[in-house]
Amino acid sequence: MSQAYARKELITGCVSVAHAIRLSDVDVIAAYPIRPYTGVMNAVAEMLGAGEFDAEYLVADSEHGQFEIGKHASMVGARAFVGSSGVGWAYAAEAIVITATNRAPVVALVGNRALDDPGAFGTEHNETLMTRDIGWMFSWASDAQEAMDLTLLSYRISEDPRVMLPSAVCADGSFVTHIKYPVEIPSQDQVDQFLPPYKRSFALHPDDPFTVAPQCNDEYVFETRKQMDEAVRREPEVVVEAHKDFSKIFGRQHEPFLEKYMMEDAEIVFIGIGSMALAARASVRELREKGKKVGFVRIKRFRPFPTDELRSLLKGRQAVGVVDVDFSFGSPNHGGVVYQEIRSALYDEPEKPPIVNFIAGLGGRPVTLATFREIADITFKTAEGGKPERNVYWIDVRV
């Protein structure tokens, strides 16, 4: 049963992603529960049970098995979906790595969750960021609508013959996965128009036997890495094309790499990832009312990193405040991961704005308007002084 027309419903990010899976006609869904990701597998199971679409739905023995199923399904030419959160993602790490190296364009939902111990199911971005270097592409949603749209875009981009790499759609636990937002659900016709069938050259099949990824050591491995590097470098052009088609077909405009909020004349810039965008935008509006020239940049795609876009966007700004919902203990300046990436991206620039880093929202503590008021004060001082007084500030933590 497919909907002929687009409709609007109040649904969570998890249900929204499940609709994207249904509409993408995914063939194999491998599942293993861990919240907040569990919301997706529950919603998919309900849709399959109601006969809304047809797919193989396998509940694995663990996240490791789950991601192996996804990879193998993709290798035989089936469109596959997996997903996890926090330590579940970490437990699947071995399968996650080979999904990329085997060039299986699986799409995963990461419901961002703090890594245990101690037990917590609130948002942190570390589980995703610890797998940032292995050829997966990461996009981050800020609400339920975007979680759906990024899932549809991910299949299109991942399965493009120029890319053939897996994608993860990241959604903050609770704030994106479990809050019900009004979401426009596209029609099957629209999705069919946007998403061509998944075709794999060298799909595994008993009639045409071959081996993928045998033991080959240094004679071949280096070259496979080079292939992946080239595929990742080709990805941005595919992203831009996919976004153009997306807005044409669905009528919703999405910036492909960076959300730029009130950035035209912004002197002070906040940068962040995920659902903090909601409080950040509200904060920017509040500060603008007071006559402060502030803007917000949301990194929507973390891999490949939007290096050129950020370089040109940050040129000439008076100060940049990077908000990390993650940690990288012992890293340069003891800052967060996003901070490190942005500093690295700007290193070769002749004129660099001063950058100050904020660690916020760890363990799922909400990043609110009040959080941004504090962040704004420090970023303004950084602009006045021309350099940060301290490199890294922990906000909203009890010390």
Add this chain to the structure above:
Amino acid sequence: MECTIEEINYIESNGRGVKSDKIAREIVDTIATAALKDGKVAISYMSYGDDPVRVGIPMKAFAAVSSKWESIEGEVARYNPDRVNVSFILDPTLSKGVENWANMGRRSILEKIKPGALVIVNTTMTPEEYLNYLPKTDLDYTLITIDGGDIEKPSVLPLLGAFIAESSIVSEQALHDALGVKYLDLEKFVESPTTLKKMKVPKGAGGMPVYGPPPRLPTASEMPIAVVVPAVPEKSRNPNFKTSSSRTYKPTVDVGQCIRCKTCWIFCPDGAIDMRGDEYPSIDYDYCTGCGICVNNCPVGAIDSQIELKEEVVK
């Protein structure tokens, strides 16, 4: 009473895990969907820590309604709103207090209401009677009681019927449309403002003491490394997590009938029954969740349970 229309209207629905959590969510989802049909913006969510739910545990679901997205946006990525305009209490025994997870202790059922809020309770009592079981507050509010048909699993229609009679957050037509084909007879349940059982509750009224402020949580420098929780001493129970807020039905032992067979002591899943040597069973009501397993398993029918409203406030 006209509900004050402010920039954001929050609606809260208090239910019990497994028993009425779906009903609680259905109420806020319906109101949020109705708001969308009215051309407003709305979101709904449940307190994230309450999912997955445990049987009987107090849980909260919320809707936020506003005329424009910009006014709601800065507030939505949170677990709980600070203050609500409307509070539904789906099980009258929730007046004993709510407790989600252990670190904030027992909180007042009315903790989140704004001045002038609408409190709608599923009970056959009059508001004047029910007020005796509610904690005192330092603000005024309107208390409505409505018979939802079942003390643990009320129907959403009488509750929404009372809501729409008193509140203008959403229109009746939109609420009707939001309920859709599932409920076609909302009209029957829309209460007339004249027959509605309601009262204006002044500041300081209520039959139960005021709850204290939430506990102060330690700082990073005060905490031992990692999260260290000392073990509960032998032959005692966790003083920081009294689970009785989950209780709707309170069991009592009739010692005249009890044969001291220890069946209840063995079956109690919360270890809330003390029985040493030849003693009669003694239920620790700070920890009894009212699950009824002892009642159902007593071989001589010596344990009976009654709906419980009043309990000593947990400090």
